[in-house]
Amino acid sequence: MKILVCVKQVPDLESKFRLNAAGTWYSDQDLAWRMNEYDEFAVEQAVQLKEQTGGELVVLCLGPERVREPIKKALAMGADRGVHLQDEQSHEKDPFAVASAIAAYARAENFDVIFTGMQSQDRGSAQVGLILAELLGIDAVSTIVGFVYGDGAVTVRRELEGGQKAIIKVRLPALFTCQLGLNTPRYPTLPNIMKAKKKDLAILPAAAPASLSSTVKVAYPEKKGGALVLEGDAASLAEQLIGILKTKTTVLN
Amino acid sequence: MKALLVAESRQGKLLPSSYETLTFAQSLGADCAIFLVGSPNSLPAFAGTVYLADVAEAGEYRPKVHKQLLLQTIAKEQPDLIVFSHSSYGWDLAPRVAASLKAPQISEVIGLADGGYLVPVCNAKLRRTVQATGPVTIVTLQAGAFSPTDLPTGTPQVETLAVPGGGSVEFLGFEAAEAGGVDLSKAEVIVSAGRGIGKPENLAIIESLAKALHGEYGASRPVVDSGWAPHNRQVGSTGQTVAPKLYVACGISGAIQHLAGMKKSEFIVAINTDKDAPIGEVADVLVVGDLKAVIPALVEKLANR
Numbered sequence: 295m296k297i298l299v300c301v302k303q304v305p306d307l308e309s310k311f312r313l314n315a316a317g318t319w320y321s322d323q324d325l326a327w328r329m330n331e332y333d334e335f336a337v338e339q340a341v342q343l344k345e346q347t348g349g350e351l352v353v354l355c356l357g358p359e360r361v362r363e364p365i366k367k368a369l370a371m372g373a374d375r376g377v378h379l380q381d382e383q384s385h386e387k388d389p390f391a392v393a394s395a396i397a398a399y400a401r402a403e404n405f406d407v408i409f410t411g412m413q414s415q416d417r418g419s420a421q422v423g424l425i426l427a428e429l430l431g432i433d434a435v436s437t438i439v440g441f442v443y444g445d446g447a448v449t450v451r452r453e454l455e456g457g458q459k460a461i462i463k464v465r466l467p468a469l470f471t472c473q474l475g476l477n478t479p480r481y482p483t484l485p486n487i488m489k490a491k492k493k494d495l496a497i498l499p500a501a502a503p504a505s506l507s508s509t510v511k512v513a514y515p516e517k518k519g520g521a522l523v524l525e526g527d528a529a530s531l532a533e534q535l536i537g538i539l540k541t542k543t544t545v546l547n
Numbered sequence: 548m549k550a551l552l553v554a555e556s557r558q559g560k561l562l563p564s565s566y567e568t569l570t571f572a573q574s575l576g577a578d579c580a581i582f583l584v585g586s587p588n589s590l591p592a593f594a595g596t597v598y599l600a601d602v603a604e605a606g607e608y609r610p611k612v613h614k615q616l617l618l619q620t621i622a623k624e625q626p627d628l629i630v631f632s633h634s635s636y637g638w639d640l641a642p643r644v645a646a647s648l649k650a651p652q653i654s655e656v657i658g659l660a661d662g663g664y665l666v667p668v669c670n671a672k673l674r675r676t677v678q679a680t681g682p683v684t685i686v687t688l689q690a691g692a693f694s695p696t697d698l699p700t701g702t703p704q705v706e707t708l709a710v711p712g713g714g715s716v717e718f719l720g721f722e723a724a725e726a727g728g729v730d731l732s733k734a735e736v737i738v739s740a741g742r743g744i745g746k747p748e749n750l751a752i753i754e755s756l757a758k759a760l761h762g763e764y765g766a767s768r769p770v771v772d773s774g775w776a777p778h779n780r781q782v783g784s785t786g787q788t789v790a791p792k793l794y795v796a797c798g799i800s801g802a803i804q805h806l807a808g809m810k811k812s813e814f815i816v817a818i819n820t821d822k823d824a825p826i827g828e829v830a831d832v833l834v835v836g837d838l839k840a841v842i843p844a845l846v847e848k849l850a851n852r
């Protein structure tokens with residue numbers, strides 16, 4: 295079995311965001327970076343599948359040099375080799391361009407199974423995986439919260455609104471986009487982090503297909519909510535809050 | 548401008564969220580037609596053309612077939628804009644159609660500005676304006692961003708689509724959401740735990756406040772996914788929808804899918820270390836602080852009242 299997992303690097307969302315000089319994206323200075331949360335579930339599922347079937351697991355990320363970090367994390371979780379599609383301006387690529395660049399690499403490799411996250415935490419477009427599958431001409435199921443492989447086919451649970459699920463069976467090759475809670479992503483252990491340093495990490499130029507849409511402006515949302523902000527030490531916060539609850543709600547009556 | 552609206556059905560019933568696409572398109576002054584894979588017995592109230600494929604033939608989840616049907620309709624209608632809901636149906640089908648047409652897709656639109664579409668970035672801490680190129684644009688709309696104000700009316704002219712075969716994806720059936728346990732929608736006070744509790748032991752802190760306020764405890768999705776709380780405690784688009792007299796969100800950032808389940812609460816208090824957390828947009832009071840310090844202080848003062 296030949297498996298590909300696509301991971302993206304995203305900023306920690308608890309960061310205080312500033313804008314870049316042109317006002318067309320967030321500034322990438324002074325941010326903590328991590329692997330997109332959805333992709334951690336994708337990597338875990340890919341590793342579990344490889345453990346079940348044997349074969350090779352490739353982890354791919356498109357972006358600037360710093361994205362080798364999430365690739366290394368996936369290698370430490372159990373991927374066999376890494377592919378870094380180098381692109382210093384990757385934030386300017388729209389989902390179609392990202393998917394096209396990944397497809398340009400993946401086409402010749404004939405993967406049996408591809409995993410992506412359901413969405414990236416910064417853009418949240420939920421497009422790259424499904425477009426990639428279309429470009430490669432393979433089946434895809436999005437938003438999976440359960441995955442079982444046997445006899446050349448995969449049965450997945452696909453999450454719908456309200457916690458309802460659809461049960462879907464699909465033959466390989468196929469692509470799956472992974473939702474939160476699909477599994478329990480493992481932590482890379484120290485020995486595995488050391489081993490990962492010796493694994494192959496290919497650095498390739500990213501193909502540069504044209505984007506079909508572009509971000510012309512990034513801004514802070516206007517504060518609509520008139521939340522009363524309370525600051526101070528715990529005791530005074532508690533005191534103030536109880537005072538407010540007494541006057542504004544009936545729950546303390 | 549001509550818009551094709553993609554309505555949705557589940558188990559043969561039209562989803563009311565479909566009307567949000569109509570509200571959006573009408574605000575643009577577009578001429579609209581509707582595409583629906585659904586049942587002839589559950590059609591949208593709409594004075595215009597509905598292209599209908601019977602779900603009994605097309606299947607609840609056969610993406611290739613739904614895509615073919617939609618492409619066929621697009622070829623006939625030649626719309627400038629194709630509008631989906633950003634839902635489990637829309638975010639699955641839209642990119643497939645976008646890739647086939649090589650058309651730009653803009654996900655989770657919340658408004659219009661500066662000649663482009665407005666969409667959230669980074670858990671709504673930022674928003675961006677996106678412009679599309681080419682003759683046709685595909686958008687998915689954030690759930691609830693374009694709720695209709697009036698009841699929709701009208702009787703559609705139905706054009707029935709012939710359903711093609713194809714696709715090897717097999718739909719085996721539905722699985723209901725886990726039920727049982729607490730019905731949070733009945734609670735007058737809900738105190739919810741988010742990932743900010745840090746570790747499962749700290750759920751006890753949340754429960755202690757729920758108890759002091761004679762309410763129930765709830766949880767955000769990561770708390771449930773990590774197995775720290777059962778699914779019947781989850782609040783949000785894939786959990787329960789609640790509207791208690793008081794909702795206290797502790798260590799919850801305020802992602803749109805969580806807000807969908809609690810924003811109608813009468814009074815909302817957030818306890819969060821991050822003053823910029825998006826939960827501040829719906830909260831009446833934002834207490835900036837560590838829940839591990841603030842909640843015990845609160846519980847103590849409530850007990851001594």
Ligand SMILES: Cc1cc2nc3c(=O)[nH]c(=O)nc-3n(C[C@H](O)[C@H](O)[C@H](O)COP(=O)(O)OP(=O)(O)OC[C@H]3O[C@@H](n4cnc5c(N)ncnc54)[C@H](O)[C@@H]3O)c2cc1C
Nearest residue numbers: 741742743767768783784785786798799800804820821838
């Ligand atoms: C299709 C789909 C459906 C979803 N359905 C749901 C759903 O039904 N319900 C749901 O909740 N989510 C749902 N999600 C997930 C959602 O997008 C968010 O990932 C999730 O709500 C985040 O949970 P959180 O706020 O607890 O965690 P985070 O976003 O990680 O936020 C943690 C917060 O805790 C604060 N914090 C940290 N430490 C402390 C401390 N000591 N004291 C006080 N505050 C602290 C941080 O500042 C931060 O704001 C869904 C996602 C998708 C894609």
Ligand SMILES: Nc1ncnc2c1ncn2[C@@H]1O[C@H](COP(=O)(O)O)[C@@H](O)[C@H]1O
Nearest residue numbers: 300301356410411413414419420421422
């Ligand atoms: N730059 C990238 N490199 C590798 N994979 C990506 C990249 N961008 C997006 N993806 C994958 O596509 C998924 C969906 O991303 P998005 O369409 O941006 O929401 C992510 O969870 C990743 O698995």
